[in-house]
Amino acid sequence: MKQLFSICGIVLMLLATNNLQAQKEGEFHLDQVYALGANGTVHLVSSDADVRITGTDRSDVHVKIDRFEQVNGIRSGRRRFSVEVEEKGGDLFIEERRSGSVSFSMGSFRTEYEIVIEMPSNGSLRVRGEDDDYIIKSIHGAISISSEDGDIDIYDTKSSNIDVRLEDGDLRLAGGTGRFYANSEDGDLDIRNAAFTELEIVIEDGNVSLETTLADNGVYDIRSDDANIEFTVLSGGGKFLISKDDGRVNSGMGFTVQEETDNRVLLSLPGGSADVEIRINDGRVRLDTKVR
Numbered sequence: 001m002k003q004l005f006s007i008c009g010i011v012l013m014l015l016a017t018n019n020l021q022a023q024k025e026g027e028f029h030l031d032q033v034y035a036l037g038a039n040g041t042v043h044l045v046s047s048d049a050d051v052r053i054t055g056t057d058r059s060d061v062h063v064k065i066d067r068f069e070q071v072n073g074i075r076s077g078r079r080r081f082s083v084e085v086e087e088k089g090g091d092l093f094i095e096e097r098r099s100g101s102v103s104f105s106m107g108s109f110r111t112e113y114e115i116v117i118e119m120p121s122n123g124s125l126r127v128r129g130e131d132d133d134y135i136i137k138s139i140h141g142a143i144s145i146s147s148e149d150g151d152i153d154i155y156d157t158k159s160s161n162i163d164v165r166l167e168d169g170d171l172r173l174a175g176g177t178g179r180f181y182a183n184s185e186d187g188d189l190d191i192r193n194a195a196f197t198e199l200e201i202v203i204e205d206g207n208v209s210l211e212t213t214l215a216d217n218g219v220y221d222i223r224s225d226d227a228n229i230e231f232t233v234l235s236g237g238g239k240f241l242i243s244k245d246d247g248r249v250n251s252g253m254g255f256t257v258q259e260e261t262d263n264r265v266l267l268s269l270p271g272g273s274a275d276v277e278i279r280i281n282d283g284r285v286r287l288d289t290k291v292r
Contacts, residue, residue, distance in 0.1 A: 030065040037090020045095040047130040049113040055121030055138035061092050062118040070110045214274035222278045230286045238274030240267040245281045252288035
């Protein structure tokens with residue numbers, strides 16, 4: 001009983017201090033339109049948000065941000081949140097700012113955070129995030145995304161320069177031409193209806209499902225430690241060199257095995273002169289074709 005009274009006394013003392021404050025909710029809202037230069041780039045830095053970016057026929061950028069934090073309890077200290085938006089050199093920079101800290105908390109906490117951006121479809125996009133999930137649609141300029149933890153969905157894009165770097169999360173991509181680069185530590189890559197002329201994928205642990213046309217003299221390079229790779233050729237052809245330590249290679253109709261050893265398989269597919277190289281340590285490689 002004495003121990004119970006002691007605990008209660010400590011809690012009452014904490015409640016009496018000036019540093020302890022009860023917070024029920026904190027909100028941030030932004031709904032503004034900003035200028036963007038011709039072929040300008042939208043730069044976004046955020047964390048823990050649901051992000052939707054859509055390309056439209058507009059010439060400016062509409063940014064809508066809603067963040068709601070509900071605290072059912074008490075906590076010591078204060079976190080401050082804001083978003084800075086700057087028009088500079090024809091580009092638009094959107095970056096969240098956080099300051100302050102919480103040293104003591106008791107109760108339950110809930111945060112809803114959504115970023116919605118409408119921008120010109122021919123504009124470019126450069127994103128850096130942590131624990132964000134992205135849905136990006138109809139952006140045809142250059143796309144660069146660096147994400148520590150979160151899923152990325154890119155749809156209906158004609159971008160000729162896509163660069164994605166993921167630590168932990170999945171990428172789903174529909175479309176894309178020209179150059180594609182992806183680096184993933186732990187996650188799956190699902191790429192459909194692409195027409196890449198240059199491709200480089202580096203993945204440590206995850207699966208790759210790729211559909212693309214092959215360009216004459218195009219270079220396609222996939223490196224993996226532990227992954228299953230499905231490579232589907234939509235049109236074109238070339239040479240396929242598969243290097244493996246401990247893995248299996250299967251191929252569909254149209255492929256011809258030119259050379260095979262325990263650690264190396266060389267195949268050819270008529271219809272073009274692309275150069276495809278896949279290197280895996282442990283996993284499975286499946287090559288196939290698909291008639292459009």
